[in-house]
Amino acid sequence: MNPIVFLEDVERSYGEPPVLACAGVTFSIQQGEFVAIVGPSGSGKSTLMNLIGTLDRPTAGRAFIGGSDVAAMNDRDRSALRAYEIGFVFQHFHLADGVTALENVADGLLYSGTARSERRRLAKIALERVGLGGRTGHRPNQLSGGERQRVAIARAVVGDPPLLLADEPTGNLDSVSGATVVELLSELNRRGTTVVVITHDNELAARLPRRIAIRDGKVVGDSSKAATA
Amino acid sequence: MTTLPTVTRAVRPRSRLRGRDVIALGTAGLRARPTRALLSALGIAIGMAAMIAVVGVSASSQARLNDQLAELGTNLLTSTAGTSLTGEQTVLPPDAVDKVRLVPEVESASSTAALQVSVYRSILSDPAATGGIATMVADENLLDVVYGAIRTGTWLNHATSQYPAVVLGNTAAERLGVVEPGTQIWLGGQYFTVIAILDSIALAPELDTAAFIGSDIANQKFGYEGNPTTVYERSSDEAVDRVRSLLAPTISPQSPNDIDVSRPSDALAAKNAANQAFTGLFLGLGSIALLVGGIGVANTMIVSVLERRKEIGLRRALGATRPHILVQFLTEAVLLSALGGVFGSILGMIATATLAAINGWPFTLPFLAIVVGVGAALVIGGLAGFLPAIRAARTPPTAALNS
Numbered sequence: 001m002n003p004i005v006f007l008e009d010v011e012r013s014y015g016e017p018p019v020l021a022c023a024g025v026t027f028s029i030q031q032g033e034f035v036a037i038v039g040p041s042g043s044g045k046s047t048l049m050n051l052i053g054t055l056d057r058p059t060a061g062r063a064f065i066g067g068s069d070v071a072a073m074n075d076r077d078r079s080a081l082r083a084y085e086i087g088f089v090f091q092h093f094h095l096a097d098g099v100t101a102l103e104n105v106a107d108g109l110l111y112s113g114t115a116r117s118e119r120r121r122l123a124k125i126a127l128e129r130v131g132l133g134g135r136t137g138h139r140p141n142q143l144s145g146g147e148r149q150r151v152a153i154a155r156a157v158v159g160d161p162p163l164l165l166a167d168e169p170t171g172n173l174d175s176v177s178g179a180t181v182v183e184l185l186s187e188l189n190r191r192g193t194t195v196v197v198i199t200h201d202n203e204l205a206a207r208l209p210r211r212i213a214i215r216d217g218k219v220v221g222d223s224s225k226a227a228t229a
Numbered sequence: 230m231t232t233l234p235t236v237t238r239a240v241r242p243r244s245r246l247r248g249r250d251v252i253a254l255g256t257a258g259l260r261a262r263p264t265r266a267l268l269s270a271l272g273i274a275i276g277m278a279a280m281i282a283v284v285g286v287s288a289s290s291q292a293r294l295n296d297q298l299a300e301l302g303t304n305l306l307t308s309t310a311g312t313s314l315t316g317e318q319t320v321l322p323p324d325a326v327d328k329v330r331l332v333p334e335v336e337s338a339s340s341t342a343a344l345q346v347s348v349y350r351s352i353l354s355d356p357a358a359t360g361g362i363a364t365m366v367a368d369e370n371l372l373d374v375v376y377g378a379i380r381t382g383t384w385l386n387h388a389t390s391q392y393p394a395v396v397l398g399n400t401a402a403e404r405l406g407v408v409e410p411g412t413q414i415w416l417g418g419q420y421f422t423v424i425a426i427l428d429s430i431a432l433a434p435e436l437d438t439a440a441f442i443g444s445d446i447a448n449q450k451f452g453y454e455g456n457p458t459t460v461y462e463r464s465s466d467e468a469v470d471r472v473r474s475l476l477a478p479t480i481s482p483q484s485p486n487d488i489d490v491s492r493p494s495d496a497l498a499a500k501n502a503a504n505q506a507f508t509g510l511f512l513g514l515g516s517i518a519l520l521v522g523g524i525g526v527a528n529t530m531i532v533s534v535l536e537r538r539k540e541i542g543l544r545r546a547l548g549a550t551r552p553h554i555l556v557q558f559l560t561e562a563v564l565l566s567a568l569g570g571v572f573g574s575i576l577g578m579i580a581t582a583t584l585a586a587i588n589g590w591p592f593t594l595p596f597l598a599i600v601v602g603v604g605a606a607l608v609i610g611g612l613a614g615f616l617p618a619i620r621a622a623r624t625p626p627t628a629a630l631n632s
Contacts (some may be wrong), residue, residue: 046631055546055626066241076550079244083548088631095541098261111548113245116253155547 281577390443562614
């Protein structure tokens with residue numbers, strides 16, 4: 001079976017002279033894994049998340065996401081990949097303030113051409129799955145941080161993508177809310193979603209089955225095997 | 230070295246955004262900041278209202294003129310004695326009216342003769358204060374030809390034209406302060422009794438300032454020899470041009486150039502055309518306001534795009550393509566502009582209706598003006614929103630998310 005994420009000697013450089021934010025990264029993630037990509041700030045892990053999420057393209061090396069070569073895809077193809085196969089969770093939630101939790105979650109299906117009523121139906125189910133079935137009509141500013149992040153997770157998984165990318169999902173949360181969010185992510189993983197958590201928090205990373213350590217744009221450790229880079 | 234996965238190009242559906250959702254996205258952006266949306270739509274609305282009102286007012290006054298012309302007829306021609314080549318004031322031959330009646334297709338004809346006689350309210354009036362009132366000898370059928378109406382009293386007839394009786398035009402009566410028949414006025418050195426006052430005559434305003442007396446008394450008192458100075462004539466509408474070319478040579482075969490033939494309805498139309506020149510000016514001002522409104526929309530959109538970089542990044546992460554982002558912001562700009570356009574059209578219509586009511590015009594507003602106006606607002610919105618929308622679409626998702 002093909003890995004859902006396959007990176008080989010991936011580099012991403014910025015500016016002139018080029019600064020390498022990602023300096024030859026090789027690893028692959030199989031379907032169904034629950035992985036932490038861990039490293040201090042400035043280690044290049046956000047760049048790595050953008051590359052895995054096809055929001056960005058490598059300047060060298062090869063990246064296959066969902067079985068497709070990112071370099072060979074145009075904007076439309078990569079947008080489709082994000083619409084159907086990748087869910088994103090951000091540290092700052094990125095929820096729309098003016099609309100309800102239900103509408104926020106339903107927006108997760110906006111670019112799949114799903115009809116509005118169907119989007120809302122699926123959004124309600126997704127909110128129930130994250131334990132917020134009673135909060136559908138609340139606006140983000142009426143919710144706690146932990147609840148907001150759960151809304152964001154519901155939005156990421158409402159289309160049932162095989163790959164979920166979470167960038168510092170607990171970074172803005174207290175420890176209790178953070179624990180709830182991590183528990184939710186493992187629950188999703190148990191149901192078959194591949195979950196990749198990007199974090200600087202070693203404690204959080206330690207609770208995950210596999211850890212890929214990043215420093216200065218390079219893989220410096222991979223708990224599943226000896227680093228090959 | 231790991232082996233590369235077999236490159237299978239996954240067959241997956243494309244990102245898709247429904248048309249209804251595009252509209253919803255466009256309005257959501259506006260609803261999020263209603264005050265700003267309202268203010269920038271106001272710019273378009275003002276320009277739009279100005280243009281619609283100008284077109285409406287001009288159309289309504291034109292409609293009024295058309296009604297007026299339909300009522301008065303455009304088939305009245307006047308032939309006036311002009312000045313000869315040597316500059317002398319000429320008169321028409323005494324049989325001018327009879328000759329005009331012989332012209333084919335002429336339906337009716339009448340005449341007036343201006344006398345060099347001054348009119349005063351009484352013998353005590355200042356001789357210099359003539360009030361611009363002309364004494365005229367009028368044919369008995371004059372009112373039938375110029376469509377004049379008597380407000381009060383009785384028009385000159387065969388009997389009264391032999392006596393010092395006078396009919397006053399509308400303005401003449403006003404200037405003399407005469408309100409009812411029976412009043413005496415000082416005309417050419419003797420008192421004349423007013424026997425009628427006329428309504429205003431739209432097609433022959435020169436008759437409004439005249440005092441009309443009969444031909445017999447004019448002959449006795451002022452040496453009137455039967456030479457008219459103006460001949461009024463009506464023919465069928467289709468024959469006006471043919472008749473017009475025949476009038477001067479008919480009245481004065483020897484010197485047709487001494488006769489000025491004119492069509493009073495043309496003068497009314499010309500006056501209206503002069504008003505239309507202002508319409509052009511106001512339309513210009515309106516379009517400048519619309520342009521400034523468009524710049525306001527562009528400005529709002531640029532700010533909006535800058536403020537919503539995170540939203541753009543998020544939408545890209547959710548699967549929006551660059552065209553999806555472009556369409557969202559373009560829709561927002563066009564909706565903003567359309568809002569202003571519709572609002573402005575309503576304002577313009579209200580302004581037109583108010584002005585029409587005040588001036589007693591029929592309310593007329595070409596539907597095309599609204600279609601063109603709102604269309605222009607949409608185009609302006611599209612143009613104003615295009616560059617900001619392109620900027621939004623080109624925002625790299627990573628930069629947008631991290632900002």
